[in-house]
Amino acid sequence: MRTASPRTIVIWSLVALVGAAGWTVLALSRGEEVSATWMVAAALGSYAIAYRFYSKFIVDRVLKVDKTRATPAERLDNGIDFHPTDRRVLLGHHFAAIAGAGPLVGPVLAAQMGYLPGTIWIIVGVIFAGAVQDMVVLFFSTRRNGKSLGQMARDEIGPFGGAAALLAAFSIMIILLGVLALVIIGALAQSPWGTFSIAMTIPIALFMGFYLRVIRPGRVSEVSLIGVGLLLLAIVSGRWVAESSLADTFTLDAKTLVWWLIGYAFVASVLPVWTLLAPRDYLSTFMKVGTIALLAIGVVIAAPTLKMDAITDFASRGDGPVFAGSLFPFVFITIACGALSGFHALISSGTTPKMIEKESQIRMIGYGSMLMESSVAVMALVAASIIDPGLYFSMNAPAGVVGETVKSASQAVANFGYSISPADLAKAAADVEEASLNHRTGGAPTLAIGVSEIFSKVTGSGMKAFWYHFAIMFEALFILTALDAGTRVGRFMLQDMLGNVVKPFRDVSWKPGLLISSAAVVGLWGYFLWAGVNDPLGGINQLFPIFGISNQLLAAVALTVCTTLLIKSGRLKWAWITGIPLAWDATVTLTASFQKVFSGDPRLGFFAQRDLYQGMLDSGKFPPGMTAEKARTIVTNSTVDGVLSAVLALLIVIVIADATRVCIRHVRNPDASRLSEAPYVESKLKAPAGLWATAEEKREEARDAVGAPPGS
Numbered sequence: 001m002r003t004a005s006p007r008t009i010v011i012w013s014l015v016a017l018v019g020a021a022g023w024t025v026l027a028l029s030r031g032e033e034v035s036a037t038w039m040v041a042a043a044l045g046s047y048a049i050a051y052r053f054y055s056k057f058i059v060d061r062v063l064k065v066d067k068t069r070a071t072p073a074e075r076l077d078n079g080i081d082f083h084p085t086d087r088r089v090l091l092g093h094h095f096a097a098i099a100g101a102g103p104l105v106g107p108v109l110a111a112q113m114g115y116l117p118g119t120i121w122i123i124v125g126v127i128f129a130g131a132v133q134d135m136v137v138l139f140f141s142t143r144r145n146g147k148s149l150g151q152m153a154r155d156e157i158g159p160f161g162g163a164a165a166l167l168a169a170f171s172i173m174i175i176l177l178g179v180l181a182l183v184i185i186g187a188l189a190q191s192p193w194g195t196f197s198i199a200m201t202i203p204i205a206l207f208m209g210f211y212l213r214v215i216r217p218g219r220v221s222e223v224s225l226i227g228v229g230l231l232l233l234a235i236v237s238g239r240w241v242a243e244s245s246l247a248d249t250f251t252l253d254a255k256t257l258v259w260w261l262i263g264y265a266f267v268a269s270v271l272p273v274w275t276l277l278a279p280r281d282y283l284s285t286f287m288k289v290g291t292i293a294l295l296a297i298g299v300v301i302a303a304p305t306l307k308m309d310a311i312t313d314f315a316s317r318g319d320g321p322v323f324a325g326s327l328f329p330f331v332f333i334t335i336a337c338g339a340l341s342g343f344h345a346l347i348s349s350g351t352t353p354k355m356i357e358k359e360s361q362i363r364m365i366g367y368g369s370m371l372m373e374s375s376v377a378v379m380a381l382v383a384a385s386i387i388d389p390g391l392y393f394s395m396n397a398p399a400g401v402v403g404e405t406v407k408s409a410s411q412a413v414a415n416f417g418y419s420i421s422p423a424d425l426a427k428a429a430a431d432v433e434e435a436s437l438n439h440r441t442g443g444a445p446t447l448a449i450g451v452s453e454i455f456s457k458v459t460g461s462g463m464k465a466f467w468y469h470f471a472i473m474f475e476a477l478f479i480l481t482a483l484d485a486g487t488r489v490g491r492f493m494l495q496d497m498l499g500n501v502v503k504p505f506r507d508v509s510w511k512p513g514l515l516i517s518s519a520a521v522v523g524l525w526g527y528f529l530w531a532g533v534n535d536p537l538g539g540i541n542q543l544f545p546i547f548g549i550s551n552q553l554l555a556a557v558a559l560t561v562c563t564t565l566l567i568k569s570g571r572l573k574w575a576w577i578t579g580i581p582l583a584w585d586a587t588v589t590l591t592a593s594f595q596k597v598f599s600g601d602p603r604l605g606f607f608a609q610r611d612l613y614q615g616m617l618d619s620g621k622f623p624p625g626m627t628a629e630k631a632r633t634i635v636t637n638s639t640v641d642g643v644l645s646a647v648l649a650l651l652i653v654i655v656i657a658d659a660t661r662v663c664i665r666h667v668r669n670p671d672a673s674r675l676s677e678a679p680y681v682e683s684k685l686k687a688p689a690g691l692w693a694t695a696e697e698k699r700e701e702a703r704d705a706v707g708a709p710p711g712s
Helices: 006-028 037-063 087-098 102-113 115-142 149-157 159-188 192-215 220-242 254-270 277-302 327-334 342-348 359-385 389-396 406-415 422-431 444-459 461-499 511-533 539-568 576-598 606-619 628-668 695-706
Strands: none
Touching (some): 006 037, 006 115, 037 115, 087 277, 087 342, 087 359, 087 461, 102 115, 102 327, 102 359, 102 389, 102 539, 115 149, 115 327, 115 359, 115 576, 149 159, 149 539, 159 192, 159 342, 159 539, 159 628, 192 277, 220 277, 254 461, 327 539, 327 576, 342 539, 359 444, 389 406, 389 422, 389 444, 444 461, 461 511, 511 628, 539 576, 576 606, 576 628
C-alpha cells in the first residue's frame, strides 16, 4: 500500500478541519445569527473526505471494479441504447438525469422544520446511503448487461419477490415522473422567458449530438464551448422574447404545457441516446453545476445569515402549514433526492450502465454525481433559510391558509409565530417584478427568491428581478432533463416486464416494443400530471408526500437488491454497507406510509381527507371557495393516493421479506445460489477513470501507443 506524503496528509487534515468547524458552529449556535458559509463549509468538507476515502474503500475493497472487463456499452454497442460515451459527457448525462425536482423542492419545503435537521440528513444521508446506493446499483447493473433494477430483483431474489419489485419500481417510477413534470409546469406556466429558453435547448442539443457523431467526433471540449455559448444566448434571448411581440406565442397555460411535455418526453425516449438525451443532459449540466458553484461562491462572498430557526416548533408539533407531520419521519421523506433517492437507482440501472466505457469510472459517475446533487440540496436549503421566515411561510402555505391579499397573509404568518408586514410582502413581490408571492407553493419560487437574494448582494439590488426569473428558468431546465431520461428508463422497465411474457420485448431496441412501451409510459405519468394540474388543493401539496414516500420505498428496493447481491456474490462481511441504510430507510418510510394511510387527521391521512370531502358531498354543505366539483376531484385524488401508498408499502414488505429468505438460504447453502452476472470479456477500450488521466494512466496509454508489453 502506498504511504501518503506529508503534503497529502496536511491537505486532507485541513479539509477535515474545515468540515468540522462548519459542523461545530451549526450544532452549537443557538439564538445568535449564523452565517450560511458554515453550512457550505460543513457540506464541502464532508463530501471531500467521503469521496476520497469512503467511496474508494467501497470500490477497491468491496466491489473490486475491474478496468480490464468490457462493459455492456462496449460489448453490445448498437448506437441506440448501448453506446460507449465519453466519461465527461456521461457524468453530465447522469447528473442531469438524477438531479430533478427533489433536491430543489424537498429541502425548501423541509425548511419548515428549521435548517439543522435538513442539513444533517442531506449530508450524512448522501455519504452513507444515497451515493453508496447509486454506485453499487450502477456496478451490479453494469455487470448484468445494464439490466433494470426490477429485472435484477427478479433474477436474483426470485419470481415472487422479483415480481413485487418489478411492479413496485415501475409504479413508483410513474408517480415520480408525474411529480417531476408537475414542478416543470409550475415553473413554466405563463412564463414566455422560461418556455422559450427551455425550448431552445432542444435544437442546441440535437446540433451538439450531430457535431460529436458526424462533424467532429470526439471533440468534447470543442462542442462544449459551442453548446455553452448557445445556451447563454438562449437564456439572454428569453428575456428579449418575453418583452417582444413573440411573448404571447411562448406564454402557455398549464394544461397546454401538459401536452407539450408528454409529446417531448415520447420523442426523447425513442430517439438514439447520442442525438438528444446525452448531449442535452451534458449541456444542461454546465448550467446546473455553474449555477450551484456560483451560488456557493455567492454565499461565501455575501455571507448571508440564516434567518430560519435551527429547529422550529413545527418539528415537534407536526402541524406545519407547508406540510403536516412531525420531524420523524417526514423530514426524511420530504428531503428525498439529495440524501437518498430510489429514482437514482433507476437511472443507475437504466441509461448509464448502457453507456459507461469502463468499470473504473463507476466511482466518479455513481458516487460523485450523487455528491454533486447533494450540494444542490444544501444550496436549496440555504436559499430557503436566508429569507425572512415570514416571507417563507406566506409563500409556501396554501391559499386557503394565507388568503389572496398581503394583509391576510401577514395575519396568517403571525398565527404561525412569525411576523412580516403587508408592506414588506408587497415590496418582496415588486422587487422581483411579480404581482404577488402569496401561496407560491412547490418550493421553486422560494428557491428563486433565495437565489436572487444571494446574487443581488454581489451584483446589486437592481438585478434582483433578473436573478429571480433566471432561477425559475434554471429550475425548469434542471427538472426537464430528469423527465426525459426517466421516461426512457420507464420504457426499459416496462420492456423488461413485458419481455417476461412476450420475448421480442426483451430487446430494448426492438422498434415496435420501443414505441409501444414509450407511449404507455408517457400516458401513465401524463395521468398523474393532469390530475395534479387540476387538483383544487394544489397538485404539489397532494402529490409531493406520495412522491417522497414512493421515492424512499424505491430506495428500499434498490438497497435490498444491493444487499442481496453483496451476500450472494461472496461479500457477506461487507453487506452492512447497504444493509444499515436499508434498515433505516425501511423504518422511516414504512412509518410515514402507515401515517399517510391510517392517520385520522385530514391534513395528514389520505383516507381521512377523503372522508372529510365525501362528507361535504353527502351533506351538500361546502366551506367558502369549495364546490361539489372540487370536492369530487379531491375525493378521487385522495383515494388514489391512499390506495397507492398502501399497495406500494405492501409490495416493499414482500420484497424485503423474500430477499431475507434468499439471503438466509444462501448463507446456509451457498452452492444452491445462482448469479446472473454476464461472463468476463476483455476490454479493448482505453479511458481514464476520472475527469483527468492520472500519471499511471498516461504511462499505460504511452505503452499501448508504442506497443510495449505491460509492466515495462
